[in-house]
Amino acid sequence: xxxxxxxxxxxxxxxxxxxxxxxxxxxxxxxxxxxxxxxxxxxxxxxxxxxxxxxxxxxxxxxxxxxxxxxxxxxxxxxxxxxxxxxxxxxxxxxxxxxxxxxxxxxxxxxxxxxxxxxxxxxxxxxxxxxxxx
Numbered sequence: 001x002x003x004x005x006x007x008x009x010x011x012x013x014x015x016x017x018x019x020x021x022x023x024x025x026x027x028x029x030x031x032x033x034x035x036x037x038x039x040x041x042x043x044x045x046x047x048x049x050x051x052x053x054x055x056x057x058x059x060x061x062x063x064x065x066x067x068x069x070x071x072x073x074x075x076x077x078x079x080x081x082x083x084x085x086x087x088x089x090x091x092x093x094x095x096x097x098x099x100x101x102x103x104x105x106x107x108x109x110x111x112x113x114x115x116x117x118x119x120x121x122x123x124x125x126x127x128x129x130x131x132x133x134x
Contacts, residue, residue, distance in 0.1 A: 002115060003132035009034025009043060013124035024051035026058075032128050033069070039105050040069040049083060058083040060092055068105050075100035075109045079116065092118040096130060 011032030019025040029046045045064030052059050064077040081094020096114035100106045114130040 001134045003134040005129060005131050007034060007036040007041075007114070007128070007130040009041070009126075009128040011043075011126050011128070013120065013126065019048065025049070030126060032126055034128065036066070036106075037108065041106075042067050042069055043077075045077070045079075047079065052082075056085045060094060066098075066106065066109070071105075073101075073104045073106055075106045081116065086119075088122055090120045092116070092120065095133070 009032035011030055013028050013030050015029045017027050019027050026049045027046060028049065030044070032043045034041060034043075043064055043066045045062050047060050047062030049058040049060055051057070060079070060081040060083050062077070062079040062081075064079065065074055066077060067074040076099045078097045079094060081092050083090050083092045085091075094116055096116050098109040098112040098114065100109040102110055113133040115133050116128065116130045118129075119127045
């Protein structure tokens with residue numbers, strides 16, 4: 001069951017590179033800042049987009065690090081999803097698998113599964129939201 005929205009962030013794609021031309025594979029890195037249950041966080045990550053069809057649909061796999069802003073406390077994220085075009089933006093929907101220590105501000109993330117939606121415009125700006133999956 002889809003739970004509460006617990007994370008909202010904004011940022012941008014910081015770099016892209018082509019990994020494969022035959023199956024169209026692109027690696028993108030990004031940086032976002034936001035609030036996760038009222039905790040200010042910074043997230044950096046890299047995801048790989050692999051074309052699944054000629055109609056602009058991509059399978060996405062990512063690895064991210066979330067840190068509490070101004071702190072060394074961090075959590076890791078593995079993500080998977082599908083990217084589709086919607087109007088002038090790309091929409092990425094999928095799941096996040098979190099891991100963190102059992103103490104600290106981000107301890108609630110340990111073994112949490114999230115459902116995400118990211119909107120990425122043509123300039124690389126990102127609006128990112130994650131809901132808990134219960």
